[in-house]
Amino acid sequence: MAEEAADYPIIDSHIHLYPASEVETLAWCKPSNPLHSQHSLDEYTAATGSPPSLEGFIFLETDRKHDLESGARDGLGWEFPLMEVDWLKRIALGTPKEGEGHTSDQRKLCLAIIPWAPVPSGAEVLERYVAEVERHAEGSFGKIRGFRYLVQDKPKGTMLQEGFIDGLKWLGKRGFVFDLGVDQHRGGKWQLEEAVEMIQKAHEGISESEKVTIIINHICKPDLSVYNQADPKFVAWRTAMFKLSKCSKTYVKLSGCFSEMPLKLKTAPVDEIFSALQPYLVVILATFGPFRIMFGSDWPVCTIEVDDAWKKWRQVVARFCDLASLSQAEQIMIWSGTAIQAYGIKELM
Template sequence: MADQPAYPIIDSHIHLFPSSELDTLAWNKPEGPLYKQHSLAEYASATGGPKNLEGFIFLETDRKHDLETGLKDGSGWEMPLMEVEWLKRIALGTPKEGEGHSEDDKKLCLAIVPWAPLPSGAEGMQRYVKEAAKHAGEAFKKVKGFRYLVQDKPKGVMLQDGFIEGLKWMGQKGFVFDLGIDQHNGGKWQLEEAYEMIEKAHEGVSEDNKVTVVINHLCKPDLSVYNQNDPAFVAWRTAMFKLSKCSKTFMKLSGCFSEMPASLKQAPVLEIFAALQPYLVVILATFGSFRIMFGSDWPVCTIGVDDAWKKWRQVVEKFCYLASLSEEDQIMIWSGTAIKAYGIKELM
């Protein structure tokens, strides 16, 4: 493969957390591989500090929360709001000692996507976002959207009246919704429900006020499936065509290592690309380069993978090269789509 031009890169999906707040993460256990600080010092080491890395978009890390007490007295929002304050210190360049970032790192923080209580409806969202703005201070201008992770929730959550109402409120206020679903572990119903959710959220809403939806990680298909006639692949492909027909909907080229068998994670880049090719072809055919964005899912991507960030970058480079994408198409995938979807005005 010929050397690829060094286009500007925006990593559209990373997670950060200091060692002092590990126990606020709902999923991170002391015996787990990520139970240690993952801040910008560690991120810089993982990426190798490429000169063309313009910055990143932070995604909430599923901190412990309680919807009911959050609405009642705000105590159920304590840990997600603690995360907002953590990102404030990064975005404004005011670190506490030992948190692994410096004042200079603030320029890398291009957008913040915190947690939000979407099932609480418009009223709950309004109250929470008001609190988040207080905790973020000047950094709130970098809050471009919110995520309420639905991949581990039961059927029907995405279709509840409050959830749809919350999405419509976000659209009116210009906030993006990051959608995290999981076909591999959750089942194909999540794909079907996600499409219905977007349809309901956009129903009766003007184009300008429709919520923008950024779909995470290709919806997490089972990447041990290589047979394109397999029912799981057919269901995923069908869903990609349906989801791509929804307006103001984007896809992150991210999170794939987590859905690969262990042997593929350790394989050479070309072998990984070959295994992913059927999936990448579908994503390009459905969403097109102007609605696809590069993301690493760091540090989750590092579990069982050596040099994961660099390896994923090489996979995406091979994808761009072997698909014979134009310079304009490649610029969109590496950074342009993220700028467009999240409205990052500083780089427009």
């Protein structure tokens, strides 16, 4: 049954790619990091096994080095994020450079691109930046469906700054989504509480059609070593997910969970992983429902200390769909339909 569920068309809503020549532009990737090497489309398709059901992926920015202040002033702090746009353009248009690890016929797999953006700098700076993105993206700009500015490692109050809220409103009015990356496990429950307030402020006084769509990454990164549902960490996460689910035009990615598991769990068989995650999966289904949940792998981050991570996570999600007795329509939404709807991927509709 689980294998049948996984045979639905799949859109992987969250992957990262970068060529060897640009690894040094990543803000987080030191030489000691296990991901300090090329992670290209060739490596990704090999990791997935290229199942016929894989329709494609959505690329998420890889946190390139940037200078928010100088970028806002003169654009000089945007060099590496714009270099990433150039790299994704070559994938999306099928015009690879030698050694970058992708081919022209793989361009059909690139369904959407979510670059970095200086959201805290406000609408005026954001408009200048997106104009630069359009210039660099050229014929691939239609694939750019939204932007991300990681807040999981930022100080309290970042999401509530006037410029940040102004930037989110600008994205909504221009039809772009915002990918939200918060981290309860390492950052604390305040990040989730602040995210709720951020969405409320960004939607306040805005017509439904112009409200920014928020796509929550990695179910907010709860600490998956916590199995007791009475634990304050679990209760705080569950409370936040209920509040976030009440926000309109807000979706969640069923992704990124391997990074939050203890080593013993992430290397366990699929049945044990599913059993440990069941309380979290029940909350996600009860709050957001299958029509606002989307499958994502978080490749290659998911591969750290995990063998065959992509295939393993696919089996976990398939088991979830099967044991939750989801209908065919509900399963299609989780595997691909929610991503198509949330990101506005017209080509597959």
